Structure formats: C-alpha cells, structure tokens
Amino acid sequence: xxxxxxxxxxxxxxxxxxxxxxxxxxxxxxxxxxxxxxxxxxxxxxxxxxxxxxxxxxxxxxxxxxxxxxxxxxxxxxxxxxxxxxxxxxxxxxxxxxxxxxxxxxxxxxxxxxxxxxxxxxxxxxxxxxxxxxxxxxxxxxxxxxxxxxxxxxxxxxxxxxxxxxxxxxxxxxxxxxxxxxxxxxxxxxxxxxxxxxxxxxxxxxxxxxxxxxxxxxxxxxxxxxxxxxxxxxxxxxxxxxxxxxxxxxxxxxxxxxxxxxxxxxxxxxxxxxxxxxxxxxxxxxxxxxxxxxxxxxxxxxxxxxxxxxxxxxxxxxxxxxxxxxxxxxxxxxxxxxxxxxxxxxxxxxxxxxxxxxxxxxxxxxxxxxxxxxxxxxxxxxxxxxxxxxxxxxxxxxxxxxxxxxxxxxxxxxxxxxxxxxxxxxxxxxxxxxxxxxxxxxxxxxxxxxxxxxxxxxxxxxxxxxxxxxxxxxxx
Amino acid sequence: xxxxxxxxxxxxxxxxxxxxxxxxxxxxxxxxxxxxxxxxxxxxxxxxxxxxxxxxxxxxxxxxxxxxxxxxxxxxxxxxxxxxxxxxxxxxxxxxxxxxxxxxxxxxxxxxxxxxxxxxxxxxxxxxxxxxxxxxxxxxxxxxxxxxxxxxxxxxxxxxxxxxxxxxxxxxxxxxxxxxxxxxxxxxxxxxxxxxxxxxxxxxxxxxxxxxxxxxxxxxxxxxxxxxxxxxxxxxxxxxxxxxxxxxxxxxxxxxxxxxxxxxxxxxxxxxxxxxxxxxxxxxxxxxxxxxxxxxxxxxxxxxxxxxxxxxxxxxxxxxxxxxxxxxxxxxx
Numbered sequence: 001x002x003x004x005x006x007x008x009x010x011x012x013x014x015x016x017x018x019x020x021x022x023x024x025x026x027x028x029x030x031x032x033x034x035x036x037x038x039x040x041x042x043x044x045x046x047x048x049x050x051x052x053x054x055x056x057x058x059x060x061x062x063x064x065x066x067x068x069x070x071x072x073x074x075x076x077x078x079x080x081x082x083x084x085x086x087x088x089x090x091x092x093x094x095x096x097x098x099x100x101x102x103x104x105x106x107x108x109x110x111x112x113x114x115x116x117x118x119x120x121x122x123x124x125x126x127x128x129x130x131x132x133x134x135x136x137x138x139x140x141x142x143x144x145x146x147x148x149x150x151x152x153x154x155x156x157x158x159x160x161x162x163x164x165x166x167x168x169x170x171x172x173x174x175x176x177x178x179x180x181x182x183x184x185x186x187x188x189x190x191x192x193x194x195x196x197x198x199x200x201x202x203x204x205x206x207x208x209x210x211x212x213x214x215x216x217x218x219x220x221x222x223x224x225x226x227x228x229x230x231x232x233x234x235x236x237x238x239x240x241x242x243x244x245x246x247x248x249x250x251x252x253x254x255x256x257x258x259x260x261x262x263x264x265x266x267x268x269x270x271x272x273x274x275x276x277x278x279x280x281x282x283x284x285x286x287x288x289x290x291x292x293x294x295x296x297x298x299x300x301x302x303x304x305x306x307x308x309x310x311x312x313x314x315x316x317x318x319x320x321x322x323x324x325x326x327x328x329x330x331x332x333x334x335x336x337x338x339x340x341x342x343x344x345x346x347x348x349x350x351x352x353x354x355x356x357x358x359x360x361x362x363x364x365x366x367x368x369x370x371x372x373x374x375x376x377x378x379x380x381x382x383x384x385x386x387x388x389x390x391x392x393x394x395x396x397x398x399x400x401x402x403x404x405x406x407x408x409x410x411x412x413x414x415x416x417x418x419x420x421x422x423x424x425x426x427x428x429x430x431x432x433x434x435x436x437x438x439x440x441x442x443x444x445x446x447x448x449x450x451x452x453x454x455x456x457x458x459x460x461x462x463x464x465x466x467x468x469x470x471x472x473x474x475x476x
Numbered sequence: 477x478x479x480x481x482x483x484x485x486x487x488x489x490x491x492x493x494x495x496x497x498x499x500x501x502x503x504x505x506x507x508x509x510x511x512x513x514x515x516x517x518x519x520x521x522x523x524x525x526x527x528x529x530x531x532x533x534x535x536x537x538x539x540x541x542x543x544x545x546x547x548x549x550x551x552x553x554x555x556x557x558x559x560x561x562x563x564x565x566x567x568x569x570x571x572x573x574x575x576x577x578x579x580x581x582x583x584x585x586x587x588x589x590x591x592x593x594x595x596x597x598x599x600x601x602x603x604x605x606x607x608x609x610x611x612x613x614x615x616x617x618x619x620x621x622x623x624x625x626x627x628x629x630x631x632x633x634x635x636x637x638x639x640x641x642x643x644x645x646x647x648x649x650x651x652x653x654x655x656x657x658x659x660x661x662x663x664x665x666x667x668x669x670x671x672x673x674x675x676x677x678x679x680x681x682x683x684x685x686x687x688x689x690x691x692x693x694x695x696x697x698x699x700x701x702x703x704x705x706x707x708x709x710x711x712x713x714x715x716x717x718x719x720x721x722x723x724x725x726x727x728x729x730x731x732x733x734x735x736x737x738x739x740x741x742x743x744x745x746x747x748x749x750x751x752x753x754x755x756x757x758x759x760x761x762x763x764x765x766x767x768x769x770x771x772x773x774x775x776x777x778x779x780x781x782x783x784x785x786x787x788x789x790x791x792x793x794x795x796x797x798x799x800x801x802x803x804x805x806x807x808x809x
Contacts, residue, residue: 162496166496166500170500170505192715196715197722199711201722202645203635203638203723204726204727205638205642205652205730207652305536305537306536309535310535375536379533382532383526388495389495389537390533390536393499393503393539
C-alpha cells in the first residue's frame with residue numbers, strides 16, 4: 001500500500017482526492033474509526049478520482065457518507081443492504097462509468113497477483129470482513145475495467161508464436177487482471193495458418209483477450225502497440241552461410257524498425273527473440289532512433305532459466321530455490337553463464353553461494369557452461385524441433401519482470417544496449433544482470449569479476465562486435 | 477507455496493495438445509496460481525525421445541509451481557498417485573481407416589489405461605478424456621475401472637462450449653465474457669447440439685438478456701450457428717493443416733479448473749458426464765450436459781425447458797452414442 005508523500009496535494013474541494021507530484025489524481029477513503037487510508041486508484045482527472053471515492057464511501061458509510069457528487073448518487077445506487085449482490089451491482093456500475101489507467105498501485109497489485117491474487121492484497125490490509133469483501137470485488141471489477149495493453153507478436157503463425165499467444169491471453173505475461181489485445185503478424189505464405197491461430201484464440205474464450213488483430217501488413221501490426229515481441233525472422237537453412245542469414249535478418253529488422261517507430265505507442269517495450277537476437281535488436285535500435293534505446297532488448301532469459309534449471313537438477317532442489325545466475329553477452333554459443341554471484345536458499349534455510357553448495361568448481365566452469373550454451377541443440381535433437389514452449393515462457397518472464405518489477409534481492413538477465421558497464425564497449429546489445437522497477441531495467445553494478453569471467457565476457461563481446469560489423473556490411 | 481502438490485497426468489503428452497497443455501498446467505492455469513503441481517507425462521515408445529525433449533523444456537522454463545516431472549512410457553508408473561488425469565493419447569484416424577478400426581484401437585487403449593488408473597491413481601482421481609471418440613473412450617474407461625466413482629470420469633465438450641460462446645461473441649460483436657450459459661448436449665462429434673435457449677448476454681453495466689432476443693435471428697441460431705460449432709474442428713484443420721491444440725488444451729484447463737474450483741454463481745458449463753437419465757437421456761452413456769460445480773463435484777442443471785427442436789437434436793446425439801457403445805462393445809469380443 002502506498003504512503004502519502006509530502007509532495008501530494010489535497011484537492012481543494014473534492015473529498016478523498018489527492019494530486020500526486022507527477023500530476024495524477026489518486027482516490028482514497030478512510031478506514032472507519034482509523035487514521036489510515038485505503039488507496040483506491042489513480043486517475044488522470046480529479047473528477048474521476050472523486051467519483052471513485054464516492055463509491056467507496058457509500059459502501060462503507062451508507063446513507064451518512066459524504067459524497068463529492070451527491071446528485072450523481074442515483075447513478076451509484078445506495079446498496080439496499082451490505083449483501084454482496086447489492087454491493088456488486090453498485091461497483092459494477094461505478095467501474096463501468098470510470099476509466100482506469102495503470103498506476104504504480106496497479107503495479108503493486110500485479111506483483112501481488114503472483115502470490116495470491118486480489119484476495120491476498122485485500123487480506124494484507126486486514127480490514128473488517130465486510131469491507132474486505134467489498135474492496136476485493138471493487139478492485140476485481142476495476143481491474144476488469146483496465147484499459148487493454150496491445151501486445152504484438154511477429155512470426156505469430158510459427159511454433160513459438162503458437163506457444164506464446166495463449167500464455168499472453170491467459171495473463172502470464174502481464175498479470176491475471178490485465179486485459180490484452182493481441183496483434184499477430186506473419187508473412188503472406190503463413191496467412192491462412194495465422195487465421196487458424198486467430199480462430200483458436202476465439203475458440204478459447206479467454207476472458208482477458210479483448211481483441212485479436214491478424215495481419216501480414218507490418219504497419220497495421222505495429223499500430224498502437226505497447227509491447228512488441230519479435231519472434232519472426234529468417235531461419236538458417238541448410239547450406240546457408242552466416243552472412244546470408246545475417247543479411248536476410250538485417251533487412252527484416254530494418255523494415256520492422258521503421259514501422260514500429262512510426263506506429264507503436266510511446267514507450268513501447270520491445271523484445272527481440274529471433275536469432276541472431278542481439279544483432280537483430282541492434283539493427284532495430286539503429287533504424288528506430290525515436291524509440292528510446294532502453295526500450296529495445298533481446299531475450300537471454302531462456303538461457304538464464306536454463307542455467308537455473310541445470311543447477312536445480314544438479315542439486316536436486318526446486319528451481320525456485322536458486323537465483324541470481326547471470327548470462328553475459330550474446331544469445332549464442334559464446335554466452336557466459338556465470339554462477340559467481342548465484343545463491344541457493346532452501347525453504348527455511350539461509351542463502352548460500354551456489355559455488356559452495358555445488359562444491360565442484362570444475363563442473364561449474366566447464367560442463368555446466370557448455371550444457372547451458374548448447375541446450376538449444378540438445379532440445380532440437382530430442383524433439384526434432386527447436387524450443388518453443390520454453391522460449392515462449394521465457395519471453396513472458398522477460399516482459400513480466402520488466403513491466404511489473406523483479407522481486408527484491410533477485411535479478412534476471414536481459415540483452416540490453418550496453419552503456420560501457422563492466423568494461424563492455426558501448427554500442428552493442430549485451431546480456432547483463434538487471435533489476436527492474438517501475439517499468440525500467442537497471443544493470444546490477446559493482447559485482448566482482450574474476451579473470452576467468454573477464455575472459456569469457458570479453459570473448460562474447462568480441463563476437464558481438466564482429467556480428468555488428470557483418471550486419472553493417474550487409475546494409476551497404 | 478506450502479500447499480501439497482497435486483499430481484496431474486497427461487497421456488499423449490509428446491503430441492501437439494500435450495505440448496500446449498503442459499505449460500498451462502505448470503503456470504497454474506488449470507488449478508490456480510498457488511497450487512504446486514507434479515506433472516506425469518505418458519506417451520508411447522516411438523515418442524520417448526520427443527517426450528524427453530518436452531521434459532527438458534519444462535526444466536528450462538523454471539516454472540515456480542512445477543515441483544517435478546515424471547516422463548515415462550510405462551502406464552503403471554504414469555498413473556501412480558495421480559489426482560487428475562487428462563487422457564489426450566489415443567489412436568488417431570488415418571486415411572483409409574473404417575470407423576470400426578479406429579474404435580477398436582481406442583477401445584484397447586482405454587481398457588488398458590482404465591486398469592492402470594484404477595490400481596495406481598490416488599483416491600478420488602478426476603479423469604478427463606480428450607482423445608476422440610471422447611465420450612466412448614470415457615465410457616470404456618469407466619466400464620473397466622469400476623472402482624473409480626463414475627462421477628469422476630468425464631469427457632471434454634468444453635471446447636465446443638467455448639467455441640459456441642466465441643461464435644456468439646463474434647456475431648454480436650461483444651466480448652466473450654459477456655455471454656454465458658450455452659449448452660452442448662450429447663456427443664463430442666458432429667451430432668453435438670449447441671443450444672442457446674438458456675444462454676444470456678450481460679453487457680458491462682446492463683441487464684442480462686436472453687441470447688435469442690439479442691441475436692434476433694432464430695434461423696441463424698437454429699442452422700448456421702449450430703453447424704459452425706459442430707464443424708469448427710474441421711475448419712481449424714483446414715486453416716492450420718493441423719488440428720486444434722491451443723484451444724483444446726485451454727478448454728481442458730477450463731474443464732478441470734471449474735470442476736475443482738467451482739463454477740461462478742449463475743453460470744454453468746458443459747461437461748460430458750455419465751448419464752443418470754436426466755432430460756430423458758438413457759443412462760449408461762457419457763453425455764454432455766449443462767453442469768454447475770461446487771466443492772469438487774459437478775451437478776447437472778435440472779429443470780430447463782426443452783422445446784421440440786432441442787428434443788429431437790438431443791435424442792439424435794444420444795442415439796449416436798448408443799450406437800458407438802454397441803460398436804465399442806463388439807470390439808471387445
């Protein structure tokens with residue numbers, strides 16, 4: 001729950017309305033007979049916040065409630081009783097007539113969803129049960145009224161897309177209360193398959209999925225998108241040289257950069273999955289100069305999750321007990337999975353360094369690294385197809401942590417535009433350890449780097465510089 | 477994370493539907509975001525390496541809720557201790573195969589799996605049969621696992637139910653969450669009867685209205701709408717060149733979740749369940765009915781008025797189920 005900051009300003013006339021220092025209006029009601037406040041929501045105007053206050057006040061105090069808009073109380077009908085049905089009717093109508101926008105309160109709500117949903121948030125407030133029930137329904141209905149977020153998936157008719165879109169539609173990427181609109185793009189030969197995916201999305205009757213836009217037109221696909229997951233790219237075929245693959249992908253990402261820059265919503269967050277992911281992301285960044293460079297990332301969360309998985313299998317513990325591995329560098333076979341700062345925290349034990357728990361530096365410095373680096377190939381060998389399920393899942397994790405924030409004390413790996421941190425030359429997309437807060441990632445600074453790590457970090461950086469050179473040569 | 481994990485079996489787990497289904501289960505779509513799960517994945521020997529690949533990907537996804545994965549080609553191991561069984565594996569119809577041949581293959585499979593489930597599964601194991609012919613496979617399973625309560629053996633018609641909701645939402649240009657209470661009666665086949673006579677539309681701040689009056693096109697509801705839902709599977713195959721996996725997996729999650737967690741107040745869903753004679757359908761087949769769920773049990777919604785048009789369609793699909801039952805039993809001899 002947020003605390004009032006000194007920068008808040010009480011509204012001169014509306015009760016229960018404060019202006020945050022960044023200009024949004026937040027609505028609050030007082031708990032009965034207490035000094036503490038219950039935050040309800042944040043709105044772009046004071047009037048909206050004032051109406052929200054009225055609904056809360058009516059439910060708590062009934063006839064004796066002070067209302068900002070008493071003349072509108074008929075629209076917010078006085079619940080005839082505190083029965084759930086009556087209150088539900090009241091909140092439904094209020095929710096439908098008030099627009100909600102995302103706020104940092106929602107972000108906290110979202111992060112709470114992962115541990116138990118709205119009921120958990122409400123339970124934490126320890127309100128009297130009648131009020132808890134009301135607040136829970138109120139919040140649930142309000143969150144159904146959240147504006148949908150537009151998520152683009154390119155290459156959506158392919159394997160990863162097919163695994164990814166139901167995850168997005170179920171709220172795995174953005175939370176169980178965040179409605180989404182899916183934009184799915186693929187190339188003309190895949191148009192019918194893409195239509196088939198759209199049909200299945202309709203057939204699944206997903207509550208959170210507000211709409212589906214399927215198209216082979218990149219301009220239409222990019223229009224208004226808040227999040228873009230670029231899965232589409234030119235796969236390497238037998239007999240193709242590295243330069244050929246690079247050349248094809250450079251063209252694709254140059255074109256898509258242009259469309260994204262023109263059409264996407266401001267502050268659109270971009271995740272490049274298609275390989276060569278880091279360099280595709282770099283090309284996208286170079287040709288979409290008005291997209292902030294911090295908004296263009298590539299996926300190394302799959303490697304990060306694979307590293308956690310390998311450690312959990314080795315130690316025969318649950319994967320949730322390991323954290324803070326790092327994937328440095330390129331999403332390729334030169335990536336460096338680093339456990340020097342990773343820890344194991346058993347259920348009610350203390351946090352210990354992975355190196356001491358594993359007690360096998362040789363394995364950690366050799367086999368572990370190659371296992372993670374080559375896991376993609378191992379999956380292909382077993383499935384006869386490349387990873388889709390785990391790649392899609394990692395893409396959801398990447399976006400979710402970016403948007404909702406990383407848990408305290410935990411970092412994740414993301415391919416981001418290098419700013420020179422850890423002696424990596426700026427101007428490449430390099431995978432770093434990052435924490436995320438309020439929709440922004442920050443590189444974890446100050447980690448000690450030993451010689452072994454230094455050498456591996458530099459090797460993967462060198463490969464990225466070579467890829468960059470190759471990519472640029474394809475442009476000329 | 478202090479809840480005991482629930483063991484969920486998926487048969488045919490190396491296939492398309494399995495691949496879509498297992499990440500949904502592992503993310504809590506089936507049983508809720510606080511319920512740890514242990515996945516049991518079964519497939520046949522030729523798919524063993526692919527199954528291993530799926531297991532590897534599940535490890536690679538680092539799912540917080542996934543406590544363990546058992547991947548096996550041994551049905552006894554697969555069924556051990558399972559609380560929920562989703563039977564996706566079956567013998568698909570191949571070109572040139574007669575209906576009797578498909579039925580024969582599947583009857584053998586479901587007879588064998590019934591035996592293993594009955595011996596190995598946890599008490600009160602809930603079973604959902606997906607593989608076609610779903611209703612009859614479920615019936616065979618029931619007949620050969622007599623110690624599994626008949627109320628615990630169901631088949632999937634939630635996909636058809638969700639498809640019906642989807643078609644109505646597209647027709648009315650509303651969100652699918654605003655439509656409810658369609659019914660899928662009967663067999664998960666082309667004789668299924670998608671019935672909107674009790675379905676309603678409830679817009680965001682409006683009142684609940686019958687679908688028939690909002691659609692205002694009885695002809696469409698009695699003809700095209702019905703055939704669209706009945707034939708949607710074929711339409712998906714035509715577009716994708718593969719059968720539905722994403723939507724089938726999603727419907728399987730919805731079926732189990734509503735069964736375990738309960739249906740929302742005022743809402744029912746469709747499930748293929750062992751007929752007790754309700755609505756004049758002869759007992760002894762697995763027939764899709766409208767049900768509500770509470771405390772882990774389903775109950776058929778009683779007392780709905782059935783008009784002549786519906787009566788005729790409900791009887792036609794029941795007739796097909798009786799024929800399938802006869803065919804299945806003949807394969808056993």
